[in-house]
């Protein structure tokens with residue numbers, strides 16, 4: 001019973017509260033990354049999320065798409081630090097497989113390990129529920145590809161004309177990670 005409750009709580013907050021205590025007592029012992037928390041995205045987060053989305057993508061998702069993700073019960077998360085949203089990620093779970101639909105970090109916060117931390121959490125969430133984690137990425141997105149490959153994703157194919165682009169459409173590289 002307690003185990004079930006704990007699992008439920010972990011679904012909402014991916015965070016070790018002890019770290020906050022240690023950070024206060026031994027400020028040098030806990031890094032910034034350890035104090036960021038991942039929690040479920042709420043509709044009140046959407047203005048902040050949309051600002052990050054628009055700052056990052058040439059063809060950003062509109063509010064309606066995020067709302068559809070809530071409706072579809074996708075796993076929608078924000079990474080925050082003192083009420084400030086640094087990034088977000090969205091995972092769709094189906095039978096045996098999970099799909100990363102969006103992962104995005106505020107431009108000023110990129111390159112500090114936040115994307116990696118969110119992806120580690122998505123992998124952890126998928127463990128036991130899915131055997132494979134899929135995602136699509138633009139071939140031009142070298143930073144994201146470097147992160148995914150470093151985390152063990154492998155290229156499994158190309159989706160022709162998957163993304164809108166300035167001059168028509170751009171292909172997507174499909175990547176997959178086997179989860180053990």
Ligand SMILES: CC(C)(COP(=O)(O)OP(=O)(O)OC[C@H]1O[C@@H](n2cnc3c(N)ncnc32)[C@H](O)[C@@H]1OP(=O)(O)O)[C@@H](O)C(=O)NCCC(=O)NCCS
Pocket residue numbers: 056103104105106109110111112113114115116117136137138141142143144146147150
């Ligand atoms: C892709 C993205 C989510 C990565 O998040 P991030 O917080 O910037 O990345 P991290 O700091 O966790 O870096 C993880 C890895 O990415 C790669 N990386 C990050 N910044 C990089 C840079 N400027 N140049 C090259 N590689 C880089 C490195 O492999 C890095 O590994 P390291 O920590 O061992 O150096 C983020 O850059 C982003 O939001 N980009 C815009 C939106 C986007 O393209 N999303 C992905 C759509 S598929």
